[in-house]
Amino acid sequence: MLKWLAVVFLSSASMVGATTPIGEVICAPSDEMLSRLAQQYGSERQASGLRGREQVMEVWTDDRGDWTMVVRYASGTSCIVAMGEHWIDFAPHDPA
Incomplete structure (x- = not known):
């Protein structure tokens, strides 16, 4: 799954030169990126935090x-x- 996700994003998104665990940083417009993660790959946002x-x-x-x-x-x-x-x-989940 991960290799397929990387291939799909690499073929349609711009890359910024950087050394990361996936070899390259994969970038796209936020709406497109978040839509793909949710709709095409069934991913859900589990955590977020500000970095500046x-x-x-x-x-x-x-x-x-x-x-x-x-x-x-x-x-x-x-x-x-x-x-x-x-x-x-x-993290504990709220059963309510």
């Missing part, structure tokens, strides 16, 4: 345990900076 005034870090996961770390910029661009497998959520 113009960046939001997000972790997206799917029901198979694959995860994707996305940086969403105020400019309207999002970049996948890391992805992996076997995500485990240790």
Whole structure:
């Protein structure tokens, strides 16, 4: 799944030269990126946090345990900076 996701994003998104666990940073307009993660890959945003005034870090996961770390910029661009497998959520879930 992860290799397929990377291939699809690499074939249609711009790349920014950087050394990351996925080899390249994969960038696209935020709407497109988030739509693909949710609709095409069944991922859901599990966590987010601010990284300065113009960046939001997000972790997206799917029901198979694959995860994707996305940086969403105020400019309207999002970049996948890391992805992996076997995500485990240790946070307690509210049963309500």
